Amino acid sequence: MCGIVGAIADRDVVPVLIDGLKRLEYRGYDSAGIAVLDQDDIRRVRRTGRVSEMEAAAQAEGFNAQVGIGHTRWATHGGVTEANAHPHCSHGVALVHNGIIENHEQQREKLRAMGYEFESQTDTEVIAHLIHSHLKAGADLLGAVQKSVKELHGAYALAVVSRKEPGRLIAARMGCPLLIGLGEGENFIASDVSAIIQATRKVIFLEEGDTADITRESVRVFDGDGQTIERETHLSDVSLASLELGPYRHFMQKEIHEQPRAIGDTIEAVIDNGAFGAELFGKNAEEVLRDIEGVQILACGTSYYAGMTARYWVEQIAGIPCTVEIASEYRYRAAVANPKQLIVTISQSGETLDTMEALKYAKSLGHDKTLSICNVPESAIPRASKLVYYTRAGAEIGVASTKAFTTQLVALFTLTCTIAKLRGRLDAEGEASYLDCLRQLPGSIQHALNLEPQIKAWSDKFAPKNHALFLGRGVHYPIALEGALKLKEISYIHAEAYPAGELKHGPLALVDEQMPVVVIAPNDALLEKVKSNMQEVRARGGQLFVFTDEDSQFGESEGVHVIRAPRHVGVLSPIMHTIPVQLLAYHVALARGTDVDKPRNLAKSVTVE
Template identity: 85%
Template structure:
C-alpha cells in the first residue's frame, strides 16, 4: 500500500525514480508523483510533477517538462486521508521541503491546528502535509534537515515511512521509519531508498533494512543510520536474492496468470528443505525450535485476508493430525480485544509481505501478553514480522506482483501442513508410516497442482457464463470451506462480482433465500468423507433453480446434468486436497476478470502490501 523510492547520484535519477515506481505498482495506488532537486544550495528549487491514475501518465508529464536531476524522491499513493486528487498526491512541499510518506498519522488534526496558528496554510486534505510543514518549522529553528526530521518524528503518533529532501541541502536526503517498511540501497557513488527492494534492483542488490524508530541520512558517498535515541547505529547489509526476471511478465498476459502457473515451482521450492531433510523436524523452523515447540499445548494463528483463510485450513489439520486446540483470528480484531493469553500456546503469524501492519501489531500485542513462542510464516526474508518472531518458515514463493494473492496462499498452506506434521511428530502422534505418507504426498503435490492447471481450458468456458452475473455463492464443507471463502474473495477482488462463501450445511439456514436462476453457485466437492453431505446441499440448490458449478475429483461418483456443470481434478490427493482445489477457483476468477475487462493485476481500491489500519 503506497510506495516510496528515492535516489541521490552523479547521474540523472529521474529514470531510476520512474522505473522504481513502476516496480512498486503492484502494491496498489491511485496517484503518483516525483520531486527532484539539482544544483547548488539555493540555486534551484524543488520541481514536482504529480498525476492521478497510472505512473505512465506521470512519466509522460515529467518528460514533457524535461525533468532531470541528481536527487529526487517518488511516491505511489493509495488514498486514505483525502480523495484521489492531484492536490492530495505526493510529494508534498512546504517552502522548499519535499516529502513522501507511507502510513497514517493519527494526531494530524492536532498538528494541523498548531501549524495554522504558526501561519502555515494547507493545500491538501492529507495527514502528510502536516509533516512537511513541521520539518520546515524545525528548519527555521536552526536545525539541519536530519535534525528537523528527528524532532518531528518524536511528535508524530501513528505509522510512517518518510523520505525528505530540501532545497537548502541539495546533497542529501533523509528518511525515517515507524511501522511501515523502508530500506536503503547501497551503490557505488550513489545510494537509494525504497519501500521494497524490487524498486531499486535495477541499481543495486545491497540493502539495509531500517528498523522501528530509525532515521537515516543518505548521501552519494554513504549512509548513516540512527536509532530511536538519535545515536548512530550499525545495521547489517543484506544482499537481495530477488530476481529481476521474477518481476517481468514474460509470456503471460498478467502477473496473476503468471503467478498462478508458477505454483508448482513455488511449492517445490517451499518444501525443498523438508524433502532434503527426509523427515519433519523442528529444525526446519529455526535453531531453537526444539525448545520453543517442545511443550506447545495449543496454537493461535493471526492473519488477515487470504492468509486468514490459510490459517482456517490449518486449524482443521492441526486439530485432526496434531491433536492440539487451534484458534484462528483476524489480526486487526485480535489486537483490539482483551485476549486471554496462554504462554504455552504457539502464536503463528502469516503474512506474504512480512510488513502487514495489523498482523505486526497483533504479534506485538501477543508478546505483550506474555506469548514467547512465536513463529512467522512469510515470503519476504528479513521483513519486520519474521525479525520480531523467534521462529520463521519462509515460503519461497518468489516475488508476487498481482494484488490478488495466489502462490503466496498455496505456499502458506504447505508451510502450515509442514508445521502440523512437525507438531504431531513432536507429540508422538505421527507414526513412521504416516510420516512417510505425508512426505510422499508433499513430494507429489507440485505435479498434482500442474494437473489442476491443465484444467484451464475448461474453466475458461465456464467464465463466459459468469461474465454477466452480479452475484455468486461458493460452498464447501470441512477443510474445503476456507477454499470456498478464498474462491469468493478472488472473484470479488478482481471481477467486482459480489461473492459470498458458506459452509454448505449452512445453506438452508439463510443463504438459500438468495438462490435463483441468476445466482451461480460454485461448489468445492472433493471425494472425501463429506461428499455425500455436499451432494445433498447441491440438491437444495437445484430445487430452487440455481445453477451449479462443481469442482470435484476424477473418482467422485456423479456427473453433469441440466444446471450442473462439473470439472474434475485428475485425482483426490488426500489430506492436501485444499491446495489442489485452490487452483480452479483462482483460474475461474482470473478468466472471469479477463472476460469482464477489469484490471486484473491492479484491482480498484486495493493494495498489495497493507501497511495502514
C-alpha cells in the same frame, strides 16, 4: 500500501525514479508523483491515475536532476486528487510518506497557529510543515526530521529532501517498511527492493525508529535515540526476471502457473531433510514447540483463510486446540493469554500492519512462543518472531494473492506434522505418507493447471452475473472463502462463501437461476453431505458449477456443470482445489474486462489500519 523510491547520484535520477514507481505499481495506487532538486530548487510533478501519465508530464517539463524522491499513493486521508498526491512540500522541503499519522489533526491546528497554510487534506502535509518549522528554528535537515518524528503518533516511512541541503536524502521509518540501496557513488531508498533492483542488490533494512542520512558517498543510520548504529547489509535474491511478465498476459496468470515451482521450492528443505523436524523453523525450535498446549493463528485476508484451513489439520493431526483470528480484531480485544500457546502470524509481505500489531499485542500479554510464516526475508514480522518459516514463493506482483496462499498452506502443513511428531502423534509410517504427499503435490498442482481450458469455458457464464455463492464443507470451506474473495477482488462480482450445510439456514433464499453456485466437492468423507446440499440448490433453479475429483460418483446434468481434477490428493486436497478457483476468478475478470493485476481500491502490501 503506497510506494516510495528515492535516489541521490552523479547521474540523472529521474529515469530511476520513474522505473522504480512502475515496479511498485503492483502494490496498488491511485496517484503518483516525483520531486527533484534541480539547480537548488524543488521541481514537482503529480498526476492522478497511472505512473505513465505522470512520466509523460515529467518528460514534457524536461525534468533532470541528481537528487529526487517519488511516490505512488493509495488514498487514505483525502480523496484522489492532484493536490492530495505526493510529494508534499513546505518552503523548500519535499517529502513522501507511507502510513498514517494518527495525531495529524492536533498537529495541523498547532501548525496553523504558527502561520502555516495547508493545500491538501492529507496527514502527510503536516509532516512537511513540521520539518520546516524545525529547520526554521535552526536544526539541519537530519535533526529536523528526527525532532519531527518524535512528535508524530502512528506509522510512517519517510523520504525527505531540502533545497537548502541538496546533497542529502533523509529517511525514517516506524511501522512501515523502508530500505536503503547501496551503489557506487550513488545510493537509493525504497519501500520495496523491486523498486531499485535495476540499480543495486545491496540493501540495508531500516528498523523501527531508525533514521538515515544518505549522500552519494555515505549512509549513516541512527536508532530511535539518535545514536549511530550499524545495520547489516544484505544481498537481495529478487531477480529482474521475476518482475517481468514473460509469455503471460498478466502477473496473476504468471503467478498461478508458477505454483508448482513455488511449492517445490517451499518444501525443498523438508524433502531434503527426509523428515519433519523442528530445525526447519529455526534455532531452539524444538524447545519452543515441544510443550505447547495450543496454537493461535493471527492473519488477515487470504492469509486468514490459510490459517482457517490449518485449523483442521492441527486439530486432526497434531491433536491440540487451534484458534484462528483476524489480526485487526485480536489486537483490540481483551484476549486471555496462555503462555504455552504458540502464536503463529502469517503475512506474505511480513509488513502487514494489523498482523504486526497483533503480534506485538500477543507478546505484551506474555506470549513468547511466536512463529511467523512469511515470504519476505528480513521483513518486520519475522524479525519480531522467535521462529520463522519462509515460503519461497518468489516475488508476487498481482494484488490478488495466489502462490503466496498455496505456499502458506504448505508451510502450515509442515508445521502441523512437526508438532504432531514432537507430540508422539505421528509415527514413522504416517510421516513417510505425508512426506510422499508433499513430494507429489507440485505434480498434482500441474494437473490442476491443465484444467484451465475447461475453466475458461465457464467464464462466459459468470461474466454477466452480479452475484455468486461458493460452498464447501470441512477443510474445503476455507477454499470456498478464498474462491469468493478472488472473484470479488478482480472481477467485482459480489461473491459470498458458506459451509454447504449452512445453505438452508438463510443463504438459500438468494438462490435462483441468476445465482451461480460454485461447489468444492472432493471425494472425501463429506461428499455425500455436499451432494445433498447441491440438490437443495437445483430444487430452487440454481446453476451449479462443481469442482470435484476423478473418482467422485456423479456427472453433469441439466444445470450441473462439473470439472474433475485428475485425482484426489488426500490430506492436501485443499491446496490442489485452490487452483481451479484462482483460474475461474482470473478468466471471469478477463471476460468482464477488469484490470486483473491492479484491481480498484486495493493494495498489495497493507501497511495502514
